[in-house]
Amino acid sequence: MEQHRVPPDTPIDLGQWDPNDTGGSQGGKAEARERLSQLNKELERLQELLYAEHKHKILVVLQAMDTGGKDSTIRHVFEGVNPQGVRVANFKVPTPKELDHDYLWRVHKEVPGKGEIVIFNRSHYEDVLVVRVRNLVPPKVWGKRYDHINEFEKMLAEEGATILKFFLYISLDEQKKRLQKRLDDPCKRWKFNAADLKERALWPEYMRAYEDALSKTSTEWAPWYIVPANHKWYRNLVVANIIVETLQRLDMRYPEEAENLDNIVIA
């Protein structure tokens, strides 16, 4: 899975990354479904352990263009985990009160505590993406945010957080298909938002903003993964795999049991 990781201080040209990539997998969807099911079970086991140990904090950041598959990834990767220890934080258009504060204010509130997994569905990265593309603040303001973000995430990591960041990368063509599907399918029409077309028209500007974010904020302590996301089954596999492998490497243990439990008699 390491081929999807962005090394620190590496300029990224998304034109060199293939959103259709399936990692040379030949098995196709059926095999992928089987493999994902195994990963779901392993994640369920690891999350329970994480919760019991009450030591590590896991932050998963999901970013993508519209229709990129953030919601669907959350549903498929975290299927089966105990909601008691897993939380999704959605960052939508900021409220007036949020805009009165620094952009990390609403984000910091939602970071995971010990034993917790938190998934950011969008994140502080919007403050160097849509905010930049839409000129919501001047360049001298957003230009300083890459450093802020790196230092913020470093602090979180040094205080015990494990951070994984995924950019679900679809192509402009794939987005067209998915938007069209939303229009055609009566059950998906509720998801269609005409404003998405305005964002779509800014695709090249968004890709430049993503390239900058990926180049400047993939660090040892909070790496970015560029996930080929035109094929949903491969996207899910990549994200699930990286999360599971990362949790496995934490070498977690159940807390030591109290002494003399064997001698206890429950009357």
Next chain:
Amino acid sequence: MEQHRVPPDTPIDLGQWDPNDTGGSQGGKAEARERLSQLNKELERLQELLYAEHKHKILVVLQAMDTGGKDSTIRHVFEGVNPQGVRVANFKVPTPKELDHDYLWRVHKEVPGKGEIVIFNRSHYEDVLVVRVRNLVPPKVWGKRYDHINEFEKMLAEEGATILKFFLYISLDEQKKRLQKRLDDPCKRWKFNAADLKERALWPEYMRAYEDALSKTSTEWAPWYIVPANHKWYRNLVVANIIVETLQRLDMRYPEEAENLDNIVIA
């Protein structure tokens, strides 16, 4: 007032600072009371303007040893301001939920929004003071926090906050007098806490921890002031003066009025 400011990257030896200092003032208490009263009025005016302009954010950090006068400074300096735009955030012993998160988590929640003044009564600095002296986390953990704090405060400043940090500096002898007074005065006994004596016994360790914090975290964007605090009237004057002068330098303006207000007739 600049003689009380700690320049950036300057090693601090508190033995060289005099907690009895009154800035050569001869007038004494009566004159000081008159001057403080003027400063109170000016602060009241400036705070209203700050609130109306809704642009700047003011963060005032107060740190001191027990009996150092944090509560009393707040009462005397902020007398008369509108509570609508001024808030005090107290940081006491962290709750279990707070301890599950990084130490800046509970602090970031409380930072000021636009138009607001927030006073931190104790702060994130406790995480390199009591936490260090009491060995609540290992040195390799608290040792990284000076950088975190500088970067955190830098982000706040670059996102529009003005930060002022005051160490109310009393002597060991003065603390003895004040603790004794709490024991002797029936109206002050409620403030006496036997645990304070344990902290008092660690005075030299606390002074070393304060020296490190003052040396490492006084920055252009978030300066520390060492306030001689054996004389309460001088302490209040120094703090009030620095806050008022800082607000004056912000060059605040009332928002522009809507057009044609002169032509409006209210029926």
